Amino acid sequence: MARKVLAKGNEALAEAAIAAGCRGFFGYPITPQTDVAAYMARRMPQVGGVYVQAESEIAAVNMVMGAAAAGARALTSSSSPGISLKSETISYLAGCDLPAVIINMQRAGPGLGGIQPSQADYFQATKGLAHGDFHLIVLAPYSVQEMADFMVLAFDLADRYRTPVMLLGDGMLGQMMEPVVFPEPVKTLPEKSWAVTGTKGKRPPNIINSLYIQPDELETLVLERYKRYEAIQREETRFETFFADDAEVLLTAYGSTARIAKSAVLALREKGVKAGLFRPVTLWPFPQEALRQAAAAAEYVLCVEMSMGQMVEDVRLAVNGAKPVHFYGRTGGVVPSPAEIIEQVTRIREGS
Amino acid sequence: MAVVFTKTQGLTDAQTHYCPGCTHGIAHRIVAEALEELGLVGSAVGIAPVGCSVFAYQYFNCDMLQAPHGRAPAVATGVKRVRPENLVFTYQGDGDLAAIGTAETVHAAARGENITVIFINNAIYGMTGGQMAPTSLPGQVTQTTPNGRDPRIAGFPVRICEMLSTLPGTAYAERVSLDCVKNVRKAKQAVLKAFTYQMQGYGFTIVEMLSACPTNWGLAPTEALAWVRDNMIPYYPLGVFCDRRVER
Ligand SMILES: Cc1ncc(C[n+]2csc(CCOP(=O)(O)OP(=O)(O)O)c2C)c(N)n1
Ligand code: SF4
Numbered sequence: 001m002a003r004k005v006l007a008k009g010n011e012a013l014a015e016a017a018i019a020a021g022c023r024g025f026f027g028y029p030i031t032p033q034t035d036v037a038a039y040m041a042r043r044m045p046q047v048g049g050v051y052v053q054a055e056s057e058i059a060a061v062n063m064v065m066g067a068a069a070a071g072a073r074a075l076t077s078s079s080s081p082g083i084s085l086k087s088e089t090i091s092y093l094a095g096c097d098l099p100a101v102i103i104n105m106q107r108a109g110p111g112l113g114g115i116q117p118s119q120a121d122y123f124q125a126t127k128g129l130a131h132g133d134f135h136l137i138v139l140a141p142y143s144v145q146e147m148a149d150f151m152v153l154a155f156d157l158a159d160r161y162r163t164p165v166m167l168l169g170d171g172m173l174g175q176m177m178e179p180v181v182f183p184e185p186v187k188t189l190p191e192k193s194w195a196v197t198g199t200k201g202k203r204p205p206n207i208i209n210s211l212y213i214q215p216d217e218l219e220t221l222v223l224e225r226y227k228r229y230e231a232i233q234r235e236e237t238r239f240e241t242f243f244a245d246d247a248e249v250l251l252t253a254y255g256s257t258a259r260i261a262k263s264a265v266l267a268l269r270e271k272g273v274k275a276g277l278f279r280p281v282t283l284w285p286f287p288q289e290a291l292r293q294a295a296a297a298a299e300y301v302l303c304v305e306m307s308m309g310q311m312v313e314d315v316r317l318a319v320n321g322a323k324p325v326h327f328y329g330r331t332g333g334v335v336p337s338p339a340e341i342i343e344q345v346t347r348i349r350e351g352s
Numbered sequence: 353m354a355v356v357f358t359k360t361q362g363l364t365d366a367q368t369h370y371c372p373g374c375t376h377g378i379a380h381r382i383v384a385e386a387l388e389e390l391g392l393v394g395s396a397v398g399i400a401p402v403g404c405s406v407f408a409y410q411y412f413n414c415d416m417l418q419a420p421h422g423r424a425p426a427v428a429t430g431v432k433r434v435r436p437e438n439l440v441f442t443y444q445g446d447g448d449l450a451a452i453g454t455a456e457t458v459h460a461a462a463r464g465e466n467i468t469v470i471f472i473n474n475a476i477y478g479m480t481g482g483q484m485a486p487t488s489l490p491g492q493v494t495q496t497t498p499n500g501r502d503p504r505i506a507g508f509p510v511r512i513c514e515m516l517s518t519l520p521g522t523a524y525a526e527r528v529s530l531d532c533v534k535n536v537r538k539a540k541q542a543v544l545k546a547f548t549y550q551m552q553g554y555g556f557t558i559v560e561m562l563s564a565c566p567t568n569w570g571l572a573p574t575e576a577l578a579w580v581r582d583n584m585i586p587y588y589p590l591g592v593f594c595d596r597r598v599e600r
Binding site: 023058067070072198206208209 | 397414420439
């Protein structure tokens with residue numbers, strides 16, 4: 001039987017990436033994800049993999065692009081300012097249909113911001129990461145176990161749909177320690193007949209490219225990609241509910257904030273308030289329909305975030321005016337407490 | 353009748369889009385011939401830049417990858433690190449390599465990354481219509497230096513081979529010119545040597561080719577070749593800047 005071990009979030013996801021068959025890690029130091037890189041620097045050589053400390057986040061993600069194009073499962077990890085630097089190449093990854101995984105352990109912004117946990121990169125991850133019409137699959141773990149499990153899922157989804165996938169965590173999840181069962185090492189990786197591995201004189205050259213000068217050719221490809229996005233929306237939308245069935249007060253939160261929201265739900269239930277939680281697990285695709293249904297029986301929705309209100313826009317779109325949607329957030333870097341959430345609920349009840 | 357010239361198997365049959373008199377075509381041919389002569393067409397993975405040679409992925413008859421502007425050496429690093437047995441080369445212009453991609457170039461060399469960089473120095477941004485490049489000469493008129501490049505305002509041109517040869521990771525750095533037959537022959541020898549060094553695992557190799565852009569220089573093809581000879585070579589001396597055969 002699989003053994004439970006106590007592990008730190010960042011190390012759990014690094015080890016899980018190795019279990020997923022990742023053999024190329026390319027990084028650049030930034031708090032609070034440096035321990036992912038440190039772990040990989042030690043582990044990669046032990047498993048015959050590659051670790052390179054790049055000269056910048058830009059170089060790191062371009063190394064990922066090269067390794068992914070050559071058929072390897074490749075990973076880069078960073079935190080908010082570093083992701084901004086990676087954005088151009090993430091657009092190229094999408095435009096080249098290259099599978100790769102990018103970790104963002106969010107810290108407070110804007111600018112250099114702070115090194116405390118944050119959720120202020122939701123817009124960046126799910127909407128406007130870089131130029132062009134494209135999406136990333138965005139997975140939002142909320143426990144050390146999910147950090148490990150989603151790492152494997154991220155690589156599988158990336159390969160299945162030939163798309164970059166982002167694992168969106170934050171400093172809190174990275175540093176927290178919890179018991180975790182590590183995923184089994186993946187035995188066989190999917191064939192990649194499209195990869196640039198040298199023709200060996202046996203096939204026509206493979207070309208990996210995102211440039212299409214003819215507008216209709218480009219449009220055809222973008223439309224095909226959007227068909228794939230539709231399949232992802234249909235097949236891969238994930239969420240969790242917690243006491244949501246009979247909830248009059250429906251909280252929505254993701255990632256580490258969802259842990260705090262769960263404590264608030266339990267405390268509210270003890271006070272006799274029928275509270276529940278809807279937790280999006282995939283932020284893109286956003287579980288729009290599931291949330292609409294979950295909100296149908298509630299009196300109102302309260303979205304809690306570690307930001308000035310970003311996911312709340314998707315929550316409002318999902319609820320579509322059927323119920324009032326309130327927001328409570330602390331700016332990135334300041335963690336909302338269960339007590340604050342309870343206070344919000346009380347205030348809304350009192351109509352203030 | 354005796355066959356005196358055949359097109360190399362290292363190139364596809366696609367017709368190139370280069371302007372008349374552009375030396376990108378010559379550079380393509382000698383790189384492709386070198387691949388063929390060394391039996392490396394089936395091993396090679398080439399990285400196309402952003403610039404006039406972006407479509408190199410249609411011309412080289414090997415696996416090709418198109419990189420973001422300036423990032424080819426980092427992309428090549430990713431390919432080479434997971435496929436060390438393949439020959440990996442980048443093909444980059446001066447804006448791509450010596451402006452936006454300077455960090456990637458310098459650090460690939462510093463790491464002794466076992467890749468080959470083919471560097472086309474035509475002293476101008478060709479694709480975007482003739483703006484000043486980091487390698488534009490003092491006094492050179494470009495779209496963005498209409499009165500000639502004034503080093504007091506626009507700084508001095510960058511000598512890449514000289515700079516990279518100071519790094520122990522660089523195994524081989526040679527500057528060649530595509531202005532005449534004799535120099536084109538030398539250029540091919542340099543590419544052969546760079547690829548051979550890579551296959552021996554010696555580290556980073558770069559061949560800088562002084563190249564003509566008649567279109568944006570506003571010169572006829574033969575005048576442009578003379579301009580390379582008369583103006584570029586004096587500023588960018590030809591020759592081998594470093595040759596280190598150290599197995600890593
Ligand atoms: C990030 C980014 N910035 C700017 C451009 C526009 N751009 C396309 S080609 C080019 C210059 C290329 O010049 P060079 O590398 O000298 O190659 P040449 O065209 O002369 O062969 C620029 C600036 C771009 N495509 N991407
Ligand atoms: S613009 Fe200059 S570099 Fe570009 S193809 Fe024409 S001549 Fe060659």
